[in-house]
Amino acid sequence: EAGVTQFPSHSVIEKGQTVTLRCDPISGHDNLYWYRRVMGKEIKFLLHFVKESKQDESGMPNNRFLAERTGGTYSTLKVQPAELEDSGVYFCASSQRSRAGAYNEQFFGPGTRLTVL
Amino acid sequence: QKEVEQDPGPLSVPEGAIVSLNCTYSNSAFQYFMWYRQYSRKGPELLMYTYSSGNKEDGRFTAQVDKSSKYISLFIRDSQPSDSATYLCAIMDSSYKLIFGSGTRLLVRP
Numbered sequence: 001e002a003g004v005t006q007f008p009s010h011s012v013i014e015k016g017q018t019v020t021l022r023c024d025p026i027s028g029h030d031n032l033y034w035y036r037r038v039m040g041k042e043i044k045f046l047l048h049f050v051k052e053s054k055q056d057e058s059g060m061p062n063n064r065f066l067a068e069r070t071g072g073t074y075s076t077l078k079v080q081p082a083e084l085e086d087s088g089v090y091f092c093a094s095s096q097r098s099r100a101g102a103y104n105e106q107f108f109g110p111g112t113r114l115t116v117l
Numbered sequence: 118q119k120e121v122e123q124d125p126g127p128l129s130v131p132e133g134a135i136v137s138l139n140c141t142y143s144n145s146a147f148q149y150f151m152w153y154r155q156y157s158r159k160g161p162e163l164l165m166y167t168y169s170s171g172n173k174e175d176g177r178f179t180a181q182v183d184k185s186s187k188y189i190s191l192f193i194r195d196s197q198p199s200d201s202a203t204y205l206c207a208i209m210d211s212s213y214k215l216i217f218g219s220g221t222r223l224l225v226r227p
Contacts, residue, residue, distance in 0.1 A: 004160070033214065042121070043161070043205070043217040056212050091160055098213055103149050103168065106215060108160035 002026070004109035006092050012115045018080040021112045025074070025094030031055075032075050033095075033106060034067060038088035046090075049075060050098075082116045089113050118143055123206055123218025131226050136193040140206035140218045143187065149209040150182050152191045154202045155220065161205055164191070196225045 005024045013019050025032045034046040046065070047057040051072035060067070064083070069075040079086055093106040123140045130136055138152075148169055153161035167173045170184045181190040189206055206218040 031213070035215070035217075042119075042123075042219040043215075045214040045216070048212070048214060056214065059214070093160075093215075095213075103166060103209065104213070105163055105166070108153075108162070110158070110160045 004092055004094050004107050006090075006109040006112050008112060009110065010113045010115075012117065013082055014117050015084055016081045018078065019082055019114060021077045021079075021090050021114070023075045023077070023092030023094075023109060025092070026107055028096070029094035029107075030072070030097040031095040031104065031106075032069060033093040034075070034077055035091040035093065035108075036088050037091070037111075038085070043091065046077075079114075082114075084116050087114055087116045120144060120216050121206060121208055121218040124221055125219050127222040127224060129224045129226060130196055132196060132198060134196050134225070136191075136196050136200070136223060136225075138191040138193075138204050138206075138221050138223070140189045141187055142189065142208055144208075144210075145184065145187065147208045147210065150180070150189050151207040151209065151215070152178075152180055152189075153205040153207055153217075155205060156202050161207075164204075193223075196223075198225045198227050201225050 007022045032049040037043045045059040048055045049069045066078045089111040091111045092109045095104040151166040152164045155161045165180045177194045179192040203220040205220045207215045
């Protein structure tokens, strides 16, 4: 079974440009999460999709970030315009349908390393 | 105050040593506690999770949660060079999102 995949693995852009990151979750996983690790900091939650709906976007830093999950399959995270502080590693994770109060393992992709110059 | 605190290390030990990794957390309502392992240029991979207080053992790894002191630990017995990685503690909050510690870099020397 294929794991979570992310594309590209590395992106280098200039400040002010636009970048779109893609995540393909494990097939059949309803839950999709985006996390980010900026230099020297811990991995932090950005947002959570359940199928195509945004369940929680409390971690999105500002309106330069737009996440979509059309059709409830893959997801994209667009940064427009990119700023220097957006540099970091963006992780995607997916999990099966949640049962109330139960634990569902989140499986992580390898991440996209974004460098904004 | 961060919700999860973790010493970043690095921690360097000889092969065969017992390793102890620790985190503290602030919210007593948390119920699920995880340890992830992350190799360089890879995503975090779940090692173990624990529900509420107590111990959980899986081979050379033991996870321990003490809710009274808000302290979580991971012990690695007979450490191997292949255990060299960054170890991340994480807590799942009530909305299923993970709150991570900063990670501890571990180096096991042959």
